[in-house]
Amino acid sequence: MTTVDKCPVAFPLRQPGQSFPPPQYLQFRKQQGLVSTTLPSGEHVWLVTRHEDVREVLTDPRISSNPSHPGFPRAAKTGGVPSQDEVPGWFVALDPPEHGRFRKTLIPEFTVRKVREMRPAIQQIVDERIDAMLAAGNTGDLIADFALSVPSLVISTLLGVPHADRDFFETKTRVLVTLTSTDEQRQAASKALLRYLNRLIVIKQKRPGDDLISRLLADGTLGKQELSGVSMLLLIAGHETTANNIGLGVVTLLSHPQWIGDERAVEELLRYYSVADLVAFRVAVEDVEIGGQLIRAGEGIIPLVAAANHDGTVFERPDEFDPSRSARSHVAFGYGVHQCLGQNLVRVEMDIAYRTLFERIPTLELAVPMTELPIKYDGVLYGLHSLPVRW
Amino acid sequence: MRIRVDTDRCVGAGQCVLSAPDVFDQDDLGIVMVLAEPADEPAREAARQAGVICPSQAITVGES
Ligand code: HEM
Numbered sequence: 001m002t003t004v005d006k007c008p009v010a011f012p013l014r015q016p017g018q019s020f021p022p023p024q025y026l027q028f029r030k031q032q033g034l035v036s037t038t039l040p041s042g043e044h045v046w047l048v049t050r051h052e053d054v055r056e057v058l059t060d061p062r063i064s065s066n067p068s069h070p071g072f073p074r075a076a077k078t079g080g081v082p083s084q085d086e087v088p089g090w091f092v093a094l095d096p097p098e099h100g101r102f103r104k105t106l107i108p109e110f111t112v113r114k115v116r117e118m119r120p121a122i123q124q125i126v127d128e129r130i131d132a133m134l135a136a137g138n139t140g141d142l143i144a145d146f147a148l149s150v151p152s153l154v155i156s157t158l159l160g161v162p163h164a165d166r167d168f169f170e171t172k173t174r175v176l177v178t179l180t181s182t183d184e185q186r187q188a189a190s191k192a193l194l195r196y197l198n199r200l201i202v203i204k205q206k207r208p209g210d211d212l213i214s215r216l217l218a219d220g221t222l223g224k225q226e227l228s229g230v231s232m233l234l235l236i237a238g239h240e241t242t243a244n245n246i247g248l249g250v251v252t253l254l255s256h257p258q259w260i261g262d263e264r265a266v267e268e269l270l271r272y273y274s275v276a277d278l279v280a281f282r283v284a285v286e287d288v289e290i291g292g293q294l295i296r297a298g299e300g301i302i303p304l305v306a307a308a309n310h311d312g313t314v315f316e317r318p319d320e321f322d323p324s325r326s327a328r329s330h331v332a333f334g335y336g337v338h339q340c341l342g343q344n345l346v347r348v349e350m351d352i353a354y355r356t357l358f359e360r361i362p363t364l365e366l367a368v369p370m371t372e373l374p375i376k377y378d379g380v381l382y383g384l385h386s387l388p389v390r391w
Numbered sequence: 392m393r394i395r396v397d398t399d400r401c402v403g404a405g406q407c408v409l410s411a412p413d414v415f416d417q418d419d420l421g422i423v424m425v426l427a428e429p430a431d432e433p434a435r436e437a438a439r440q441a442g443v444i445c446p447s448q449a450i451t452v453g454e455s
Contacts, residue, residue, distance in 0.1 A: 059448065107403030107421030114421075328410060329444050339404045339446035347409075 089229025160211025
């Protein structure tokens with residue numbers, strides 16, 4: 001354990017030109033105990049890479065999601081999100097039992113059945129984006145023109161953002177996920193969105209509609225401030241994550257067309273790319289042993305879900321894309337009480353996006369060689385900056 | 392096979408409904424409920440998988 005301490009590995013682990021997932025993960029999983037590393041912020045954290053250990057970290061009550069605990073890991077790059085720890089309703093950063101009040105209020109909106117009922121609305125959004133791409137010519141950037149728009153439009157529909165405001169809503173959320181945005185631009189966009197959501201809540205109070213905000217207002221469990229924080233969390237948590245998955249999935253399905261339209265491909269893509277590898281940060285609030293490693297109270301922990309999802313003891317030939325395997329035990333959505341609230345929505349969005357894209361644009365192909373696709377090595381989420389395509 | 396669900400633990404991820412739709416459902420609040428005992432071996436296997444992947448460990452599957 002001490003020898004590991006003396007030679008922390010460099011972070012972040014994704015490097016340009018490297019294969020995916022980072023080859024070090026294999027070595028880390030084999031190593032006894034856990035791997036120690038130093039974040040760009042200078043903090044020491046433990047990296048957790050085995051499937052079993054990751055599930056343990058994400059379910060142990062002595063391990064917290066709350067960034068107000070000393071030692072909570074802080075990534076240098078926040079993925080375009082200004083520090084939101086203090087936004088009321090940011091329940092991904094709360095532990096039980098406080099977390100439960102939010103989670104229980106939200107789950108009726110994201111059940112398997114509820115999300116299935118949204119299929120026609122999602123199909124319409126996807127169709128309209130494809131109409132726009134086709135109308136614009138025979139080339140495009142599938143990230144900017146499609147993958148980022150679809151999730152943002154789906155969330156705004158769910159929340160009840162009026163059609164007339166969708167452009168505003170999308171433009172502001174786009175600033176948050178654009179790498180070249182400055183911190184000031186991000187902060188301004190984030191403030192504008194919160195202001196907008198606060199206003200929307202007042203409007204929905206007067207004139208309720210068939211949408212999440214109106215239903216939660218009627219339910220009354222959450223206060224108005226909490227409700228705007230929750231809406232913001234839904235927007236941010238479900239935007240770039242989904243967009244990156246859609247983009248990477250299109251690239252993969254272009255070279256594995258036999259899996260287009262098969263729902264198992266969606267599950268395998270989630271496992272394979274595990275875009276939220278650097279998302280579920282934690283801190284120990286008591287001493288705890290994980291994977292044979294003693295973690296002291298106040299030490300940060302990063303369970304690497306991509307490493308867990310490529311653990312050969314759980315998934316055979318883990319670095320192969322093979323939808324015929326049963327990928328369902330992947331932890332791409334995390335594990336434990338915080339496991340992704342939007343996961344069923346994502347599955348439907350990805351399924352509809354791939355089916356419709358390849359059906360309506362059967363000649364879709366990459367406009368640059370695969371090796372030249374710009375990968376987000378420096379982002380919190382794994383994905384592509386852009387995806388030049390033609391048809 | 393005996394299936395027990397702990398509705399207090401359930402976080403409504405819906406994984407059990409996807410794994411074993413004949414055995415599990417979510418009620419109006421999104422909380423797990425058992426629809427029916429698994430009728431055959433594939434359904435039993437699906438129920439076991441649901442028990443393993445449930446993120447909040449709210450499902451216990453006993454073999455007797
Ligand atoms: C492919 C797309 C997505 C991926 C890979 C993903 C991944 C994750 C992960 C790993 C967590 C756990 C974080 C933690 O434990 O600290 C999480 C939580 C969460 N996700 Fe997602 N997510 C995706 C899409 C979405 C969408 C579309 C929504 C909303 C509509 C959403 C809403 C949330 C919320 C609200 C939480 C916090 C849940 C809680 O704390 O109880 N996500 N997601």
